[in-house]
Amino acid sequence: MGIALLLRHGRSTANVDGVLAGRMPGYGLHDSGREQAHEVARAFHDVTPTSIHVSPLQRTLETATIVFGERSFTTAEALLECDYGSWSGRLLAELAKEPLWDRLHAQPTATRFPDGESIPEVAHRVVEFVARMAGDPGLHVFVTHADPIMMLASHAAGAPLDRYQHLDVEPCSLTAILVDGTRFGLVALNVPPSGAGETVRSLARWARTSVGEGGADVPDHPSV
Numbered sequence: 001m002g003i004a005l006l007l008r009h010g011r012s013t014a015n016v017d018g019v020l021a022g023r024m025p026g027y028g029l030h031d032s033g034r035e036q037a038h039e040v041a042r043a044f045h046d047v048t049p050t051s052i053h054v055s056p057l058q059r060t061l062e063t064a065t066i067v068f069g070e071r072s073f074t075t076a077e078a079l080l081e082c083d084y085g086s087w088s089g090r091l092l093a094e095l096a097k098e099p100l101w102d103r104l105h106a107q108p109t110a111t112r113f114p115d116g117e118s119i120p121e122v123a124h125r126v127v128e129f130v131a132r133m134a135g136d137p138g139l140h141v142f143v144t145h146a147d148p149i150m151m152l153a154s155h156a157a158g159a160p161l162d163r164y165q166h167l168d169v170e171p172c173s174l175t176a177i178l179v180d181g182t183r184f185g186l187v188a189l190n191v192p193p194s195g196a197g198e199t200v201r202s203l204a205r206w207a208r209t210s211v212g213e214g215g216a217d218v219p220d221h222p223s224v
Helices: 014-017 031-043 058-068 099-106 120-132 145-157 161-164 194-211
Strands: 003-008 053-054 139-144 174-180 183-191
Touching: 003 145, 003 194, 031 058, 031 194, 053 058, 053 120, 058 139, 120 139, 120 145, 120 161, 120 174, 139 194, 145 161, 145 174, 145 183, 174 194, 183 194
Parallel strands: 003 139, 053 139
Antiparallel strands: 003 174, 174 183
16 A cells, blocks of 8 residues: 655646647746746655656656656656647637537546547546556655546545546645555645645655555545
8 A cells, every 4th residue: 555646747838828738749837837846846855755757748857857856757658648639739718619628527538539538548547557556555756737636536535537627736736645456545635835845744754654554444544
């Protein structure tokens, strides 16, 4: 059993411009996003995660480099942003006028992005990857994107996937999940950079003392 700590990338240039960046190159961190990442970095000053996994897009790589400095991390395509297909790079204000937009919000599980992924496909790959990588005792960090994090949090809370967009995951926020095989438990959601220090320290202490001590039951949640 381990703890999966999900870190969304800092505010990006696409976030500021209202663009659905998807997997398109050229969208890095905005100056405000770099400031957010530096604030989160202070939370990890004296905490070394058991493992760090990062989506291989510019904005997530920049976030991980700022937060973790010289610590090594691995990139994982399983943590990539949704493949939005032909929607990638378009303004959100324009996409909101598309007929598919209403279906995406009313019934996401019945939606496939034009020439891209379906929502269930995205959820399956991220849940499977996190379950596999965070199953061992310790504090495992995943630097990824809003939709994958909301899907993971929804799964951990036992909510239907069609309701994942009811959650909110802000840039550079932290979300924590207990992972015990295929069992997930939601511990913390959308913790802002200003609260990262207390959250990371609490999870690190709990990982050292509580995770992996044996027993089939999920232990009491850490206080975050």
